[in-house]
Amino acid sequence: MRWITAGTKTPFYTRKTIEITKEIREAYADVCGLGQFVFYINGKKVSDHELDPGWTDYRKYIEYVRFDVTNYLKAGTNAIGAEIANGWYIMDDHHYTFRFPEFMPPNPNPYVPFGKSLVFAMKLLIRYTDDTEETILSDDSFKVSEHPVQYSNVYGSELYDARREKKGWNTPAYDDHDWKNAVMADDVPDAELCEQFQPYIKVIHTYEGKQIHENVWDFGQNTSGMLEFGIQGKPGDMVYLYPAEKLDDQGNPDQMAKGWTLVDNVITYIIGSNEPEHYRGRFSYIAGRYIAVKTGSDAVITDMKLHAVTSAWKESGTFTSDDVRYNQIYDMIKKTVEANMVSVHTDCPTIERFAWQEPNHLMAPSIMFMKDGRKLWEKFLKDMRAAQHTSKDIFHDYAGNVIPAGDGLVPSQAPCYIPNVLPVPGMGSFYDIIPWGSSIILGTYWHYMFYGDVKIIEDNFDAGMK
Incomplete structure (x- = not known):
C-alpha cells in the first residue's frame, strides 16, 4: 500500500474518479486512514463500520480494512473518496484530554505523535468477467481538500464548521478542479501491516434524546456513542454541546468525574446556511447520558440521537432470572x-x-x-x-x-x-x-x-x- 497525505494534522477529504468499461466479477478495497477514516464509493459510505481502523501502536503494527466493494462500483465513472481524522495517530488536545492527577509526579515521557501529518492508503483490486484484473493504488493523482471538521479529539471534542461543507464531494459529478493533489507521505512508521481481524466497531442501538428542560437532553442510558442531530439557525451561529454522565443538583449536566477531573468535552457546531442542516459524528465518540446545549442565538436543535457503538456486538450467551x-x-x-x-x-x-x-x-x-x-x-x-x-x-x-x-x-x-x-x-x-x-x-x-x-x-x- 502507498500512503498519501494532504500535509495537515487536521481532518481532510480525499477523492479520485476512475473509469470502468468492463463487467465486474468482484472487487475488493484494502483501506486505511490514520488515525480514523470513513470510506465512500459513488456517494455511499462503504459498510456499517465506525471508527476504522482499530487502535494499535502504529510503530509496531497498523490495521487496514478489507471491504467487498463489488456492489458499490458501476460501469462508467466512479468516485472513490475518504475522510481522514486524528484518532491516536496525531492526538488533538482541544478541550479535554487526559492529564495525570496532581498526586502523580510529572511525566517526562509524554505522548509522541506517530507522524507529521494524517495519511491515507488504498489498494483497489477489480476482477472482471473476462478473467482480467486491475489494481488501483492511492497516489498523488488523488485530490485532497480541507474538511469541515476543523479539529477532532480522541476523547470526543470536535469543531464542525458547516460553512466549509462540500456538498456531493464523494460523487462522480462533483467538480474538484480547485482541490490540490495529494502528496506521497514519507514518514509513516515502518510497521507491520495486517488486515483488521477483530470485530469492527458498529452501532448496536440508537437512543432517542428527550428534552427534559430548555437546554438539556436525556438519552436514558449512559453509553459510548456517535452523536446525531438536526439544526437550523443563521450562518455563523455557534452552538455548543456538552456531554455528561450525570446531572448536578440543579439538573444540569455535570462533567466533573470522580471528584478530581473535569471532562470538559464539547462539540462545537458552526451553522453554514439558513436551511435545515444535519450533523452526525464520524471520527470519535462521546460518553454519557446527557447533553447540555448552549447557544447565544435562536438556533433550533431537533432529532437528537446517540448511536451506541462497540466491538463487542457478537453475543455468545444470555441470562434471565425470576428476580x-x-x-x-x-x-x-x-x-x-x-x-x-x-x-x-x-x-x-x-x-x-x-x-x-x-x-x-x-x-x-x-x-x-x-x-x-x-x-x-x-x-x-x-x-x-x-x-x-x-x-x-x-x-x-x-x-x-x-x-x-x-x-x-x-x-x-x-x-x-x-x-x-x-x-x-x-x-x-x-x-x-x-x-x-x-x-x-x-x-x-x-x-x-x-x-x-x-x-x-x-x-x-x-x-x-x-
Whole structure:
C-alpha cells in the first residue's frame, strides 16, 4: 500500500474518479486512514463500520480494512473518496484530554505523535468477467481538500464548521478542479501491516434524546456513542454541546468525574446556511447520558440521537432470572462491557480511554459467557505482544537519567500512548504492574479454556515465558 497525505494534522477529504468499461466479477478495497477514516464509493459510505481502523501502536503494527466493494462500483465513472481524522495517530488536545492527577509526579515521557501529518492508503483490486484484473493504488493523482471538521479529539471534542461543507464531494459529478493533489507521505512508521481481524466497531442501538428542560437532553442510558442531530439557525451561529454522565443538583449536566477531573468535552457546531442542516459524528465518540446545549442565538436543535457503538456486538450467551434485580445487574454489566470495547478494552470511556490490561483476565470469563471474545482477545493479546519491552527499550526521568524498561516487561496498558513509567510515591508503579502485565498469560489461559484453540498458546507462549 502507498500512503498519501494532504500535509495537515487536521481532518481532510480525499477523492479520485476512475473509469470502468468492463463487467465486474468482484472487487475488493484494502483501506486505511490514520488515525480514523470513513470510506465512500459513488456517494455511499462503504459498510456499517465506525471508527476504522482499530487502535494499535502504529510503530509496531497498523490495521487496514478489507471491504467487498463489488456492489458499490458501476460501469462508467466512479468516485472513490475518504475522510481522514486524528484518532491516536496525531492526538488533538482541544478541550479535554487526559492529564495525570496532581498526586502523580510529572511525566517526562509524554505522548509522541506517530507522524507529521494524517495519511491515507488504498489498494483497489477489480476482477472482471473476462478473467482480467486491475489494481488501483492511492497516489498523488488523488485530490485532497480541507474538511469541515476543523479539529477532532480522541476523547470526543470536535469543531464542525458547516460553512466549509462540500456538498456531493464523494460523487462522480462533483467538480474538484480547485482541490490540490495529494502528496506521497514519507514518514509513516515502518510497521507491520495486517488486515483488521477483530470485530469492527458498529452501532448496536440508537437512543432517542428527550428534552427534559430548555437546554438539556436525556438519552436514558449512559453509553459510548456517535452523536446525531438536526439544526437550523443563521450562518455563523455557534452552538455548543456538552456531554455528561450525570446531572448536578440543579439538573444540569455535570462533567466533573470522580471528584478530581473535569471532562470538559464539547462539540462545537458552526451553522453554514439558513436551511435545515444535519450533523452526525464520524471520527470519535462521546460518553454519557446527557447533553447540555448552549447557544447565544435562536438556533433550533431537533432529532437528537446517540448511536451506541462497540466491538463487542457478537453475543455468545444470555441470562434471565425470576428476580428482576439480577436481570438489571446483568443488563448494567452488559452495557458497561459494550461501552468499553472499541477495538481495545478501556477501563472507562470518559476520563482515560486507555487499554488497561487487568480486565482482560479478571473479567475474561464473565465477558466470554455473554460475548464472543475469540477475536477480541486475540487483538488484545497481539497488542500486549507488540507492547512487550526488550532490553534495548529505555525511558528517562526529568534529570535525564536512563530508566530501563525491563526485558520482557508487558506494560499495564497496551497499546500505551502515554507511558507513565515513574513510580508514584507511596503507590508504586502504574506502568509495571504484575497483575496487569500477567494478562499475557492469564488472558491466553481464558481464551484457551473457552475456545479450545491451541494456536492462542502458540502465539503467546514466548511472550509469556519472558
